[in-house]
Amino acid sequence: MRSISRGLAALLLLAAFAMTAVAAPPPAAKATAVAVTAGDGSNGSPVPAPEITVPALRARLDKIPEAVDTDDDVTALVAQTQDIVAQAQRFVASRAGPLADLNARLGELGTAPPKGTAEDADITRQRAALEKERNALDADIRLARLVAVDAQQRGSDLLAQRRALFEAHLLERSNSPLAGAFWRDIRSAWPTDRDRLVALEKEVRTGVSTALHGPERGGVIASLVGALLLALLGSWAAEHGLTRLAARSFPMGRLRRSLLAVAMVTATVLIVALAAQWGWQTLEDAGQWGPTAQRLGESVANFAIFVGFVIGLGRALLANGRPSWRLPPMADAMAARMAPYPWLIAGVTTLIWLTTQINTLVDASLAATVATHVATALALTALTVVMLMRLRLPEADVAPAIAAAPAPDALKPEEAAALAGRPLWVGLVTGAVAVVLIAICVLAAFGYVSLASFLASQLTWTGVVGAAAYLLFKFTDDLFIALLSSRSNAGQRLQKSLNVAPQTLDQAAIVLSAVGRVALFFYLVIALLAPLGTSPSELFQRSGKVGSSLKVGQFELVPGALFGALAVLVIGFLVLRLFKRWLDNSYLPSTTLEPGMRSSLTTLLGYVGGILVVASALSALGIGIERIAWVASALSVGIGFGLQAIVQNFISGLILLAERPVKVGDWVVLGTAEGDVRRINVRATEIQLGDRSTLIVPNSEFITKTVRNMTLANAEGRVLIRLPMPLTTDAQQVRTLMLAACSTHEGVLATPAPSLTLEGIENGLLIFQAIAYVASPRLAGGVRSDLLFVILEELKKAGLPMATPTTMVMAPAEPAAAAVVPATPSSPIPGTQT
Template identity: 40%
Template sequence: MGLLMSLSLLVGPVYAQDKAEPDPEARVARAEATLKAARASLDDADTPLTLDALSERAQSAKDDADAAAKALAPQLAQVNEQLAPLGEVADGITESREVAVQRAALGRQRNALDGTIKRAELAAVNASQLLADIDKMRVSQFSEELGRKVASPLSPALWHQVAEVAPSDTTRVVGLYRQGASAVRTAFKREGWGVPLLGLGVALVLFFPLRLWLRSAGRRYAASERAPKGRLRRSGLAVWLLAVGTLLPGLAAWTLLSALDSVGAIPPRLQTVSGHFLLATCFAAFIVALSASLLVPKRPSWRLLDLDDTAARNLRKYAWSAAAVSWISIMLVAVDHAARTSEVNTIALDGVIALTYLGLIMAMLVTLSRLHRRQTAEAAERAEAQAADARARGPAQRSGWMVLTRVAGNLVVVAAIIASLLGYLNFAKFVTQQLVWGGIVVLTMTLLLKFADDLCTAILHPDSRFGRTVVLTTGLSAAQVEQAGVLLSAVSRIGVVILAMLVFAAPFGNLGSVLGSIESLSHGISIGSITLEPGKVVLAVVVLLVGLALMQALQRWLVETYLPKTELDLGAQNSISTVARYVGIILAVLWALAALGIGFERLALVVSALSVGIGFGLQAITQNFVSGLILLAERPVKIGDWVKIGDQEGDIRRINVRSTEITVGDKSTLIVPNSELITKTVRNMTMGNAQGRIQIQFSVPLNTDVAAVKQVLLDAYAGHASVLQDPAPSVYIDSISGGQVAINSFAYTSSPRSTYGTRSDLFFSVLQELAGKGIALSAPTDIHLVGEGQR
């Protein structure tokens, strides 16, 4: 019953209140009266429906109290501001009569407001405690209901009891039918057939031609060139089919019921049945539309689930069966409550519903099992046919969601069968209905997750119309716009998951309390003296984005327009633009914090606390942290650079906020604090110019043909593929002394990393070529000391 009650809260009729909202004093009084009456009725609440009603009343009282306190708080602040200039009356001083009268009036007003606010806060606390007590009682009753044991539906005892009360229950149902038929005849006789027939005609038009035409129009648009490119056309069509397939039947049912109710054809005892008729129609239509959106038996290319045609057709039939079973079960339960049949008949009805759902679940599990076997066999055949590619393809494709569904379904089936045999029909009905409900929620969440991701990424794609507009107007890069689309997709998908969790948990308790909790969260979360409200958070994000956009525009103007017109050098221009960027970021953050409600005085407290922490030993950590921010912002070194610091050199692999990881030549990792890269001398081999330089030096005797030596070097440089021709290699005579000519030559490569190997190749080539031409290199002079006795 929890599922049906929650669904009725979700889609049931909502009656608007036309009365004007009372003043805060009246709302506090109403909240106190409501809480007193609800607390007095709590001991007599013995059914879930009664607890739900009490929970709604307690939540309404809490809302009244919170609204009253919130409305009176500004008035109290205003009165305190008016009293502040008057100050306190000093001893021995008599103030004027006008000031005394004004002080007394403001004091009475302040006391009255303060008292009312305290009453409202106390009422809110009492309402929260009452809601907690109701939840405890609901959990206790729910546990008792699930654990209640009756006769097994397979035993003759239960059906013997049903047969005994069948005549009286039949009389009650027939009486309910006669009451409804009498009301219809009386209403038609009094008001005529015009309005009911008009409602029936409109309902039929909504249900058949309009619904079918809208479905067909959606398919035609999705297949046309006007539809968005990519996956959005498929998920968008699925959402459209789901909306049309749910809203049109529900609107048709509501039109028919409204026409009958307008002429008084629905008696009071059948009002609940009519509401459940609307609920059952919407729920059944939702199941059918969801299956049509996800399965698409006739169009496999538009199918969102990994199913073959056979499984899609079978599951489509079971979806129709589930919709029919849900509609019939909701209506039977509604008629059973309206007719006030015996408890034995209600227990038997719950057992029949549980067994029906059980059979439906078992049929679906058989279909999924066959599908899994077919997918495994097809994967094995592909592996055999293409043995060479078997390792790339894998042995057999397994669907994780299918395995999980089968495991959960088998567990529920076993638990429901055992519970039914032992007589725990309420438990069996709950677990089977909850599995069906959970499956519907998960499938709906899957569809909405796909749609949210496709919509957000398509809207903020750089190639889309809106994405190009954002790039042109804000100056953001295409990658940044695409990243914004991914982030928006993540936020929207998180919202879908949270909503799905709330909807799934609705049958476990009163949905009104859950919605009340969400509403209270929407008013803000208090962290100390700061209240974070959703509206302020959104405003702060917008302000931050606008501030960063303005900062980027200003920096672009400085770099591209203003600074080139000045006489400053490039280093000064870069420093000015960098400082402007930092100042802009700081101002944007401060502006966003102000929009969030965090004033500068609180920031001053945070900075003071941070300075105290720094004074007690956080200097090094803070220094490395700030140095890391500078490295990430200014990028004097970046990932992939080849740097030399001290006697160590290597490639930068990662820059953290505290340290930088450098991979040295022996493949080990050197972890360097960021402050070392900021405060010490660092040689960046690849920062300004990514080219490497080769230097070859040697000496030849004075009588050597230096022109031939020069040509040998130039030919060696020209013959190596890694040596660049621009800048061109060069050969110089460095010096002539001691009967030797010092040759010095330079060449360049595309990367410093290739310098060592290229220089080694050139050495081999030059030595071989010089030896072939008979050109000898100068050798070190050996000096031998010979004594006089050895002459």
């Protein structure tokens, strides 16, 4: 019967360890809670907890030593400092309301009158009493905040000492496991260690026996069975339920796969946490547990969250039974071979951690601690070696795959990648892991067992963190692509509602995904520096301390400020874009401003708004104008040399937008180029030429050179036709025909009316000049061509001759041989006219 009880106790401890539990309160906090609900000693009725006072908190903080010798002392003392901080914060919160009431009452009484002025004595007494009470309360609040700050600093110092102790013990050398002294030390220390283990066993057996043989035996057994079923069957049911839900309700695309994996890990952790809390709370309430056994149970419950996370993460990534939902590019056969390993990793790390925890609780000998380090290093090394061997694709799997897939297109992408060979980075990682494994074995053989155990633990922890990072990276990338990509439904709705270009949405998705990955990488580094099995609360606490600030020179960079500045940039430019769109579509069309002025005004306000957004982002980052003054001073030299042209064009662009000698929509002539002004940018202006090409002109050209603006004062265009006619031409008839042609053309304006003048006589020809006006200079070329066709046709019908150009034919010089050969009358001389 005694052996059965021992086996049952061990089974219950391991079952509770395999589950996830909500973190138990620290010892100091738990003692406080017991004190609050304790009876008065006579009838068991609860009495209120003693009131928190600042001197009591200061006295508790003064009792905490500033130096420690072991890690256990650090853990307990840090818990006490955290409890002091929590009580000080509760004290400040409880006094904030009365302090506000006192300030309000003093405000009702008004300020004290100047000296020599009479006031009612009762009001004076009330004001003096209230001010005295207010000052005392304010002093208590200030002292409580100071105690909280000092407690936080004491806790940080203790954690730093723990890291120093860890580093000091890490490189210590002990007896090698290959030497006889190692085993003699274990044999000599075994009697003492056995007695301590027996004491712990008695506490565990007593707690289990009283819990299972008490008056509520049936309820305890039912609760334990229910917790176990909830942890096992509940996780299985959640996995299958989430898979069906994802197939029906999750959005299409890559996001549904990563979202399902994240949901599965979260559901597994929550379900196992609930089951572990249920089971341990049942055992704790029903049994009589000793202090060491209770600490072991609470530690097991806290560590169980790591076990549940490892199992859930492994099952979510391998996705056996649903290969189409698998995130890693892994063949089905390899995923099936890797299926037991999440459970194996959880089991091996559980046994290692449990052994280490028991050694700590019973204060085991140095020989037992060294043996535990050796066992940890060897067990984790063997587990890693087996996993690496299983990750290799066996020849038995390659040959059937090649025979069954005659064409590469017939294979799945992950199978084709497996058959084609491993990527280079996989080989590099495998080689690095092999080197670390060899180093672990060598260190353990030479007696550096602490360092070997640490490397083995960190290698396993790195694998777990890397798998979690892979899942989170995939989820972050898929999330932003699904929300902002121009190909997604959400992105298309944003494109329609905000009038954003598809390329802009794609760029925003890529940038935000990169920012999210950088943030995840930051916490990944913090997690890699954490010990094996660190809880999420401890991880975020470490990340908050490590990443609270980064000082670069005289500038302190805070990660929170970085994200705040990024949020200001995104929101600011989004609001600026909406404001410009409102101006273009709603407000400016209701004014009397012309289109060119509207475009210039919108562009100018966009520049001003962009500067304000950037300034706000710098302010959120902690960089004020006074801090960047030295940057402007340093850049002034560069501006004076290399950036002079850029600054000149920028200032010229502002002048163009302000004075508007040239605005959007004008027809300008600049040198030999003429065309429409389409856009005035910060540095250059875009002019669309007649052949539909775009001419990019620096803004300084419009300020420093002569520019002909055809539409600055008058938007009408002029058509000029100069026609030479012979001297014998009937001038009146020509005038009538040309004016009639101009008047009948639909593009010619009636006001001002077309006109025709006889410019004079040139080279024996009459020069007629017709002038007509059109609505825009852009129409002048087409109208002039139409008028020429009509005028020439009418002149031809009227029989009026056109002037022909005078031609002169030069006869070539007669060759010398022509004097010898006589000319025949039938052959005229070439080049002569007859």
